[in-house]
Amino acid sequence: MQLKEITTPHISELDVAKKSRLLVVDDDPNQLRFYLHGLSKLYYCQFARTAHDAISCARQFPQPDLIILDVVMPDLGGFEICRLLKCDPLTSNIPVIFASGIEDIDVKVRGFDLGCVDYITKPVLVPEMNARISTHLKLARQAHLLESLAYLDPLTQVPNRRQYNETIQREWSRSIRYAQPIAMILIDIDFFKQFNNFYGHGVGDDCLIKVAYHLHSLSRRPGDLFARIGGEEFVLILSDCDELGAVNKAEEVIETVSQLNIANQGAPNHDRVTVSVGIAVAKPKVSEEPLSLFQAADEALYNAKNSGRDKYALAER
Ligand SMILES: Nc1nc2c(ncn2[C@@H]2O[C@H](COP(=O)(O)OP(=O)(O)OP(=O)(O)O)[C@@H](O)[C@H]2O)c(=O)[nH]1
Structure with a gap:
């Protein structure tokens, strides 16, 4: 039997967006038909039918939200497929439910050791299957939400210092x-203390949210990151970026904040909210730590502040 023979009934784009995606891996056509009838009304x-197809489907976008995996397969067994999925950062977070006729307790425990979230013995009853799938999808969503909250700054909703720390290590x-x-x-907002004093802390918070929102959109490449790392201090990490690229980006940062036209009557010049920017560029060596880049950028920021604010300074190399 060809895989193509088993296709879900017509599902509109809207339905796909609403429904969770399941990947069902089983070499038995009758079993697949059973799953098709039992699950496709609720899920996409x-x-x-093979380990190769299973792994390539799991890696492909949009990825499945959950995988139902047979234990006994003709090529690679379900356990080996699960092990490969859990080793791959791209698929390691997708919950796996084993479905098997094997009731042996040691086999079941082995499945959990390999990282499955559940083990169902065949013959499977559709209501039980749906109840388990729905529970695991809910748990996975909650885990994902918690994880994303741990990496976001609660005020501005941009990445926080923790995410900065992990990203700089990885990109370094x-x-x-x-x-x-x-x-x-x-990036540091100028005269923000005076801003808070003049308008109040609440308006200060709104200003931070607006500035963060607009600067966040300047990190466009996959290895880039914009994060809030302190009160009114932000950072942009630019991977594979030379001095010219960094200077262009710094000019864009200064221009973006200036264009927001947020009045700062508290500042000595009674003008709008501006930022000062420190830039450092390095070709990292194994013997160096990313902290050296941060310190260089911080020194440059200090120079930008001292030379009048609303400008950038480049760290000396
Ligand atoms: N509203 C608000 N203010 C904050 C927050 N975090 C830090 N701040 C304020 O940011 C101000 C930073 O003050 P300073 O470090 O003196 O910097 P500055 O007034 O911007 O002066 P320069 O950087 O030298 O231009 C302090 O008044 C902090 O209270 C926040 O989450 N919300």
Whole structure:
């Protein structure tokens, strides 16, 4: 039987968006038919009959929200498929439910050891199957939400210092591996103390939210990150970015904030909200730590503040 023979009934784009995606992996056509009838009204289902198809479907976007996996398969067994999925950062967070006729307790425990969230013994009853799937989808969503909250700044909803710390370590190592430059842009709002004093802390918060929202849109490439790392201090990490690219980005940062036209009557010049920017660019070496880049950018920021604010300064190399 070809995989194509088992397709879900017509599902509109809207339905796909609303429904969760399941990947069902089983080599038995009758079993797949059973799943098709039992699950496709509630979920958008994809089917795979081999380990190769299962892994490639799991890696493909849009990825499945949950995988139902047979234990005994003709090529790679379900356990081996699960192990491969859990080793791959792209698929490791997708919950796996084993469905098998094997009731042996040691086999079941082995499945959990490999990282499955549940083990159902065949013959499976549709209501039980749906109840388990729905529970695991809910738990997975909650875990995902919690994880994303831990990496976001609660006020501005942009990445926080924790995400900055992890990203700079990762991008620093990547820059070493590929011998690429990495740039860091530190951004600090000018005369923000006076802003708060003049307008109040609530308006100060609104200002931070607006500035963060607009600057966040300037991190466009996959390895880039914009984060709030302190009260009125933000950072942009730019991977594979040289000095010219970093200077262009710093100018864009200053222009973006100036264009927001947020009045700052508290500032000595009674003008709008502006930012000062410190830039540092490095070709990292194994012997160096990312902190050296941060310190260089911080020194440059200090120079930008001292030379009048609303401007950038580049760290000396
Ligand atoms: N509204 C608000 N203010 C904050 C927050 N976090 C820090 N701040 C304020 O940001 C101000 C930072 O003050 P300073 O470090 O003196 O910096 P500044 O007044 O911007 O002066 P320069 O950087 O030298 O231009 C302090 O008044 C902090 O209270 C926040 O989450 N919300």
